[in-house]
Structure formats: structure tokens, C-alpha cells
Amino acid sequence: MNKKIKCPECEYENPINFTSCIKCDHRLKNAQYYTENYKDFYELFNEDNQRILKKSKLTDTAYDTVLYNIINIGEDNIQLLPEKASMHNLLNITKPYVKVQYDNSKRFPAYLSYYSYNNILIKKTTDPSLIPTAILHEFSHHLFNEIIKQCMMHLLNHEKNLFIESFAWYLSLENTFIELSGEFMAHKVQEYFLPDDFEGFTSVIQLLHDNPNLDEEKLKEALYFGNAISKDIIYILEHFITPQASMYGTVFENVGIEYPIVELSVDEKLDKLYTLITDAFDRILTDKVEMQATLSQMNKNYIYLNC
Structure with a gap:
């Protein structure tokens, strides 16, 4: 792989x-x-692979391999002595993983930055002092996507292709609860590496404000999962970035989040991640025609933004 x-x-x-x-x-x-090859869709999303997924288990050993595979993507090109998360260092770190570029479009005018199809786009209006934390936030989203891709590749013993990339993108944006997990995760990473520039859980609070009727138990589970994944993203990034959080202690109060954050065990985290992957796979098989069209459009977006 x-x-x-x-x-x-x-x-x-x-x-x-x-x-x-x-x-x-x-x-x-x-x-x-x-x-774009429609045959790749049917080679990936079929009943044989569904059975393989059902028989497989995402073990802690397998997950360690996933994390090391992600670290190894960058280690050949990044100096091994970690540095502070300056803009220069972040651009060096992200280069083996994503493109970072300025965005001149009028999309998302209220955003400092956004992540899209292996690209980190920084709004031209973003203050230069906020660019490092914006890059770190969006890069965390990419690493979450990469975890999903690598888990899928491991479980199915499959090489990366456009449909695996689009599957991860689809899964990470499938519903508000996954979005909550991803935003909370990215903010926790920001908080850890750049505490002086951390401005709170703004996107999490906005999602909660925009979705006032979310099931509270599912909402809390989403935050717990995001918190658990943030620790894995931090583990990956500590190979390349010097954490600044140590001088502030290790306990943060999650200001603005009204729910206490419960720490998940490794098994609970892996069960949640495995269930997200297998449930999404099952939904794609249930409606192949519509989902092929959806993922094919995502493939086209990958091609457009990366070629």
C-alpha cells in the first residue's frame, strides 16, 4: 500500500x-x-469487500500502523528536529501532504481559511498573524481525512485511489455530528500547538448555534470522538512541531463548550471509527447509482483542484 x-x-x-x-x-x-474510471467504483464498493470489512477489526496494532504510515509520508522530506509552528515550518510540514495556497474566490467570505480536496486555501483577507493557526486548523482536517483513508486501505488491503479519497471526504462531511467531531478535533490541535493564538472553539459553537435541535447524547459522543482523534493528530504532528502547550499545563477548560469532555478508551475510539467506515460503506452499497454519481463528482473535484 x-x-x-x-x-x-x-x-x-x-x-x-x-x-x-x-x-x-x-x-x-x-x-x-x-x-475518472467508473470500474474503480465497483471494484471497491461491492459485496465481497463488504464481507471483508464485516470480518475485519480495527485493532490498536493496525491503527498504530495507520498513524506511522501517515507520519512516514512526511518524514523523508521534513527535518526530524521539531520546530515551533511558524508559517515557514508549517509550509514545510504540509508540503508532502497538501497544497497550501491563497484563495481569491468569493466562497466562504466569513472564513479565514478552508480545506478542500487535499488543498488548504487561505483567504486573501486573512491577517498574516492568523495564517499559522489557520494552516494548522485545516491541516488537522486533512490528517483526519488521511486517517480514514489509511484505515480503509488497511482493512481492505487496497491501494489509495480517487474513490478512497472521495469516500473519506464524503464520510467526514456526511452529517453534522461528524462535522462537530472534526471541528472540535481541529480546535484542540490549535489549542495545543499555538495556545497564544487560540481564539476558542468558534466553529464548534457556530455549528451548535446553527443546529439547536441536535440529539444531546449524539452531540456529546461527537465531541468525545473529536477529542480522542485530536490526540492522534497531535501525536503525528509532534514529530514535526514543538508543542507550546506544556508551559500552560496539560488541562484545558474547553471554554465555550458547555459539556464536560469524557476521555474515550482506545477500544471505544477504534470501535467508533470502524463503525463510521462500515456504516458509510453499507450506505453506499444500498444506493449504488446515486452514490456513484456523488463520489464521481467528488473525484472530478479532486482532479480539478489537483491537476
Whole structure:
């Protein structure tokens, strides 16, 4: 798994979904990966793979492998001595994973930044002092997506392709509870690495404000899960970033969040992640025609933004 594409200029082995070399920026001929092929949908989403998923289990050993696979994507290109989360360091860290660029469009005018299809887009109007924390927030979303992809790849012994990428994107935005988990997770990472620039759980509070009738138990479970995943994102990033939180102690009060955050056990976290993946897979099989169209459109978005 985690196939590579070799740069013909410098021979550096890049992640399979890259179109420019990490080392020398040479344009990579990667048309085969970024080709819309409907057969790939049926090769991935079928009853045989459903049975494999049902028989599989996401063990702590397997999950450790997933996290190390994600770390290894960057370790060949990033100096091993962690540095503070400055803009220069964050751009260096994110390069093997995502594109970071300014956004001149009128989409999401109230946002400082947003994450979309392996791209971190920084609004031109964002104050330069806020860019590091914006990059860190959006990169956390990408790493959450990468965890989903790598888990799927591990469970099915399958190489990464566009449909696995689109599956992770679909899953991470499937409902408000998953969005809550992702936003709480990203804010916890910000809080840990850049506490001086942390401005609170703004996007979480906004989601709660916009959805006042959410089931309270599911809402709390979403926050617990986001908190658990944040620790894994922090673990990945500590290989590259010096945490600044230690001087403030290790307990944060989650200001603005009215629910006490319960720590999930490793088994509880992995059961939740496994259930999210298998339930989403089952829903896709239940309505293949509509879901092929949905994921194919996501594939087209990946192609448009990355080629």
C-alpha cells in the first residue's frame, strides 16, 4: 500500500496522488491516478469487500500502523528536529501532504481559511498573524481525512485511489455530528500547538448555534470522538512541531463548550471509527447509482483542484 510516483528529474519518490515533486517541483505525469474510471467504483464498493470489512477489526496494532504510515509520508522530506509552528515550518510540514495556497474566490467570505480536496486555501483577507493557526486548523482536517483513508486501505488491503479519497471526504462531511467531531478535533490541535493564538472553539459553537435541535447524547459522543482523534493528530504532528502547550499545563477548560469532555478508551475510539467506515460503506452499497454519481463528482473535484 501507499504506492509512490518517482520524479523523472530527481528520482524522489512522491505520494501516488501528487502532481508536482516535493523535492524539486518538477511536474509529474500522473494522469493514470487522476482519471475518472467508473470500474474503480465497483471494484471497491461491492459485496465481497463488504464481507471483508464485516470480518475485519480495527485493532490498536493496525491503527498504530495507520498513524506511522501517515507520519512516514512526511518524514523523508521534513527535518526530524521539531520546530515551533511558524508559517515557514508549517509550509514545510504540509508540503508532502497538501497544497497550501491563497484563495481569491468569493466562497466562504466569513472564513479565514478552508480545506478542500487535499488543498488548504487561505483567504486573501486573512491577517498574516492568523495564517499559522489557520494552516494548522485545516491541516488537522486533512490528517483526519488521511486517517480514514489509511484505515480503509488497511482493512481492505487496497491501494489509495480517487474513490478512497472521495469516500473519506464524503464520510467526514456526511452529517453534522461528524462535522462537530472534526471541528472540535481541529480546535484542540490549535489549542495545543499555538495556545497564544487560540481564539476558542468558534466553529464548534457556530455549528451548535446553527443546529439547536441536535440529539444531546449524539452531540456529546461527537465531541468525545473529536477529542480522542485530536490526540492522534497531535501525536503525528509532534514529530514535526514543538508543542507550546506544556508551559500552560496539560488541562484545558474547553471554554465555550458547555459539556464536560469524557476521555474515550482506545477500544471505544477504534470501535467508533470502524463503525463510521462500515456504516458509510453499507450506505453506499444500498444506493449504488446515486452514490456513484456523488463520489464521481467528488473525484472530478479532486482532479480539478489537483491537476
